[in-house]
Amino acid sequence: MSRLGLYAAALMALLSTTVHCQDSGGTHRAEGGRPTGMAMRGNVLWLADSPPARGDGPPRSGMGGMGGMGGMGGDRSGPPVKRLWLRAGADPQKSGFAREDTEATVDMTLVTPQGKPEGEPLPPAEEGKKNLSFEMPTQGYYRLYHTTRKLQGDTLAIAVAKAEVTNFSHGATEEERSVALTAPRVLEAAPIEIVREKNPGEKLSFQLKSGEEQAFVVLQKGLPLLGARVRFVSHDGWTKEAVSDEQGRVSFQIVRDYFPSWDDFQKRFKATYLVIAEASAAESGRFKDQPYTNVRYQATLGGTYYPSPDDYRSYAWGLGLGFAFLLFCGTAVYLYRRRRVKPFQEVRFDEKH
Amino acid sequence: MRSIRDAVNQVHFNRFRFWFQLAAFVLFVYGGYLAIDLGSRLPFFSCGYNQEGRAGVCYLLPLQHQLGRPWPMLFTAAGLSILTGLGIFVLWFIFLNKGWCGFVCPLGTLQDWLTALRRGLGIRYAKYSHGQFKQMTKVKYVLLALTLLIPLGIGGGLWSHDLSPPFCLICPARMILPAFTGDFSQFTIDFSSKTAVVMTALGMMVTALFVVGSFVKKRFFCFICPMSALHYLFSKLALFRLKKDGDKCTRCGDCYRVCDLEIKEIADEVGKRDIMTDDCTLCLKCVASCPEEGALKATFAGITIFESTEAGFVRRMNKGHQP
Known part of the structure; x- marks a missing residue:
């Protein structure tokens, strides 16, 4: 087994509901309603752009990242290098490093803007390092898929941790940008994945703000997955669950959960969210020569969001100050001019004297 | 032509x-x-x-x-x-x-x-x-x-x-x-x-x-x-220029009076050919208001594209009035 297998997940929760898959309609369907035993209490694997000890929060130097995340490293004279950490746990702040699991198999696929659509294997991490790193020589979206497969009884657990990293700089030509923006962001070979839906009018420098609505699409082998249970976990651990519709779509409002004292407030505070999607299917087969009768799928996607400008910007003060100063300047000019007006004074000469 | x-x-x-x-x-x-x-x-x-x-x-x-x-x-x-x-x-x-x-x-x-x-x-x-x-x-x-x-x-x-x-x-x-x-x-x-x-x-x-x-x-x-x-800082490199022929200038002051930036040199300076100063916006209102034939001109790469003429001055001054 590859040394990359050391990044595999720990135990996952067992499912108690049977879920069927149907391919004929172009949409996968997860049936069985909302089983109580399907709680996502297992160890969730996800890709973050910061290690656990470092945490998130205040902005760091660097460019681009996961949905605008910083943390770009590498030699400044060469292409930017992105580092990602595989973390275990469903809380963006508290989750630690993923533990080694020798029973699981791991595949890591990197899809680059100019590379093959099916991606290429990512070289293993350097000895002694816990982060996965890759260069980003071209503009566009880079996607890393970390897929683990593990047999748990008669169930095959497949977990796909995905990270989408943006690399857009001011130096890009218009053609490079348009090619990068219109490139597909889906890996058809992925057993399951979450795709962040772009918002209308979204630009390269897009930053998700708290209070905004953000939609995600759950796909299985490139097709929308109906009935997947999707959980959104905010930076502070607030969660909300929803079930994907026929388009595989689910939408969440990004809550505001950043409430520091005003002196500590930072408008560039980078908060991390985590989206987890789960579904299962009654599929049978063999894995490592062992039979299984069920497959449980789990997909994760991390991202970042920032405080809304509405939290720290005031129209009332802006317009109030502007109008007050306008009035002040106007009045000052008027009074200045009025003071300089010299009223007409007739001068009479007394010719007698 | x-x-x-x-x-x-x-x-x-x-x-x-x-x-x-x-x-x-x-x-x-x-x-x-x-x-x-x-x-x-x-x-x-x-x-x-x-x-x-x-x-x-x-x-x-x-x-x-x-x-x-x-x-x-x-x-x-x-x-x-x-x-x-x-x-x-x-x-x-x-x-x-x-x-x-x-x-x-x-x-x-x-x-x-x-x-x-x-x-x-x-x-x-x-x-x-x-x-x-x-x-x-x-x-x-x-x-x-x-x-x-x-x-x-x-x-x-x-x-x-x-x-x-x-x-x-x-x-x-x-x-x-x-x-x-x-x-x-x-x-x-x-x-x-x-x-x-x-x-x-x-x-x-x-x-x-x-x-x-x-x-x-x-x-x-x-x-x-x-x-x-x-x-x-880079105006010396520019192709579009404002030029003055001091010999033709009568220092009537029309150019100064129409200048939005109140650049006095446009009227007073008769020695320099390149008359543009740092405040100038090259609006060319001075050229349009000058009654002297060829006293002020705008050039592009040395070619005159607009210059003061008596006929132009009279026509602009009579704008809206019947001759």
Whole structure:
């Protein structure tokens, strides 16, 4: 087994509901309603752009990242290098490093803007390092898929941790940008994945703000997955669950959960969210020569969001100050001019004297 | 050829300039809706904060961002982008020289419209005394120095990033031009930090000052514009020039009286051929108002494209009157 297998997940929760898959309609369907035993209490694997000890929060130097995340490293004279950490746990702040699991198999696929659509294997991490790193020589979206497969009884657990990293700089030509923006962001070979839906009018420098609505699409082998249970976990651990519709779509409002004292407030505070999607299917087969009768799928996607400008910007003060100063300047000019007006004074000469 | 030249020299100049400015205003404030993008090195205030409608970006915005990079980065290959950016800016600039200010700059056009409004209301305009003029003309160089030095300090970690980009935060174009596309988001005070509060409050105050100042004083903001100072550094390279033949000048003072920037040298200087000063916006109103044949002329790459003529002067003066 590859040394990359050391990044595999720990135990996952067992499912108690049977879920069927149907391919004929172009949409996968997860049936069985909302089983109580399907709680996502297992160890969730996800890709973050910061290690656990470092945490998130205040902005760091660097460019681009996961949905605008910083943390770009590498030699400044060469292409930017992105580092990602595989973390275990469903809380963006508290989750630690993923533990080694020798029973699981791991595949890591990197899809680059100019590379093959099916991606290429990512070289293993350097000895002694816990982060996965890759260069980003071209503009566009880079996607890393970390897929683990593990047999748990008669169930095959497949977990796909995905990270989408943006690399857009001011130096890009218009053609490079348009090619990068219109490139597909889906890996058809992925057993399951979450795709962040772009918002209308979204630009390269897009930053998700708290209070905004953000939609995600759950796909299985490139097709929308109906009935997947999707959980959104905010930076502070607030969660909300929803079930994907026929388009595989689910939408969440990004809550505001950043409430520091005003002196500590930072408008560039980078908060991390985590989206987890789960579904299962009654599929049978063999894995490592062992039979299984069920497959449980789990997909994760991390991202970042920032405080809304509405939290720290005031129209009332802006317009109030502007109008007050306008009035002040106007009045000052008027009074200045009025003071300089010299009223007409007739001068009479007394010719007698 | 002669008839074309006569037609140009006798053109109703103010009318031509008004339509030219209006077209440029529409292009650079709304051109983005037509997917027009002329890059981010433009030598005038096509404000980058007008995110939807802009057809290009004023060079001061990327320049401040580039200078605000960490110091070690300025001395790597990434630092070359500053030089290439400056090169592109100069290429744009030498085409029209400071004519970008007089004919294209949306903020300059707005000032002319405020002047027209004041004139329509019958309110008299303000003038600087010679002493005030001499003092005011230095302000733009101070602002240019601050526009370049503050980002360097930010890149060196001396000051907060909330100060970036310093000039844009106080430039009235940031507030006013996006408003023409329905974006009023810049009319706010940012309370996220003390620096942000100060800079956004200053921005609102400068905007108010811009409106009042431009209403009573022609081209009020151009006296203190750091872009104008940056232009002047490269004006010797420009193709578009304002020239004067001192031998033909009678020092009648018409050119000085129509000059929005109150440049006295245009009337007094009879020795120099290149008459453009650092305050000049190359609006060419002086050429249009000069009655002396060939005393003032605008040239492009040495070719005269518009010059003062007696016939042109008479025609413009008789505008609206039956001969």
